[in-house]
Amino acid sequence: DAKTTQPNSMESNEEEPVHLPCNHSTISGTDYIHWYRQLPSQGPEYVIHGLTSNVNNRMASLAIAEDRKSSTLILHRATLRDAAVYYCILRDLMNSGGYQKVTFGIGTKLQVIP
Amino acid sequence: EAGVAQSPRYKIIEKRQSVAFWCNPISGHATLYWYQQILGQGPKLLIQFQNNGVVDDSQLPKDRFSAERLKGVDSTLKIQPAKLEDSAVYLCASSLDRGHNEQFFGPGTRLTVL
Numbered sequence: 001d002a003k004t005t006q007p008n009s010m011e012s013n014e015e016e017p018v019h020l021p022c023n024h025s026t027i028s029g030t031d032y033i034h035w036y037r038q039l040p041s042q043g044p045e046y047v048i049h050g051l052t053s054n055v056n057n058r059m060a061s062l063a064i065a066e067d068r069k070s071s072t073l074i075l076h077r078a079t080l081r082d083a084a085v086y087y088c089i090l091r092d093l094m095n096s097g098g099y100q101k102v103t104f105g106i107g108t109k110l111q112v113i114p
Numbered sequence: 115e116a117g118v119a120q121s122p123r124y125k126i127i128e129k130r131q132s133v134a135f136w137c138n139p140i141s142g143h144a145t146l147y148w149y150q151q152i153l154g155q156g157p158k159l160l161i162q163f164q165n166n167g168v169v170d171d172s173q174l175p176k177d178r179f180s181a182e183r184l185k186g187v188d189s190t191l192k193i194q195p196a197k198l199e200d201s202a203v204y205l206c207a208s209s210l211d212r213g214h215n216e217q218f219f220g221p222g223t224r225l226t227v228l
Contacts, residue, residue: 036217043118043205043219044157087156102147102217104156 004088009109012078020073020108022088027068031092034102035062035073037084044087044104047073083112116140118220120206126226132194135223139187139208146183147217148191149205157205163189164212193225201227 005023012018024033035047048055048062050071055062061074075082087107119138127133139146144165149157160179162170165186174181178197183189193200203222210216 041221043207043222044217045219046216049216085156102159104158106154106156 004090004105006086006088006105006108008106009111011111011113012075013113014080015077018075018078018082018110018112020075020086020088020110021070022072023070024088024090025069027090028092031090033062033064033068033071034089034091035060036087036089036104037082038087038107039081039084047086049091078110078112080112080114083110085109118206118208118218120204120220120223122223123221124224124226126228127196128228129198130195132192133196133225134190134192135204135206135225137189137191137206137220139189139206140218142210143208143218144186144211145209146189147207147209148181148189149207151203151205151222153202160191169212196225196227198227201225 032049032051034049036044037047038044048057048060050062050064052064054064063072063074073086085107087104089102089104091102118140121136125133146163148160150160151157158173160174161168161181163183166183179193181189181191191204203224205219205222207217207219
């Protein structure tokens with residue numbers, strides 16, 4: 001399975017943008033890049049996913065490098081509610097009939113400073 | 115829309131006892147997942163159901179763990195007998211179908227084995 005590498009922790013000031021990096025140098029051409037986050041004492045929640053092009057939704061933006069070996073999750077304006085563990089995950093849905101399991105790493109713990 | 119429901123939220127048992135967890139996925143979701151999350155780690159997939167059939171149980175310790183999803187809706191996960199290392203949060207998630215990108219997680223059941 002292609003793996004991802006993330007920093008263990010990051011800090012951000014409230015109301016400032018946050019860029020959470022993820023390296024996936026062994027990514028295959030059919031791997032989708034997914035981001036989930038887990039708030040304290042809750043189950044993970046889906047944030048965003050993409051394949052090649054940058055993606056935006058109401059929660060965040062996903063910037064994918066041209067060679068796809070890295071990506072960045074962008075929170076445009078961090079709030080205290082964004083303090084969570086953020087997981088970057090690769091998932092190959094095309095070649096596995098959608099059965100490939102979602103493998104979570106340790107993720108990046110984001111601390112938001114008031 | 116109601117989310118994924120799990121019960122109980124907390125459970126404390128002694129080693130060698132048995133325990134069962136219940137999950138009710140989002141209505142209409144065909145795919146159901148059980149994850150184990152040990153403190154400080156990301157969730158680990160134990161078993162994945164497509165309707166009432168198992169599609170991946172490669173990481174389920176089958177000598178002590180069992181799971182079923184009768185009628186393709188609710189699911190139960192059982193541990194018999196429990197060990198100290200089974201102390202963890204057990205998360206249930208569901209998705210619309212196996213190829214769908216977004217998994218919806220329940221709040222989890224925190225199990226403590228003494």
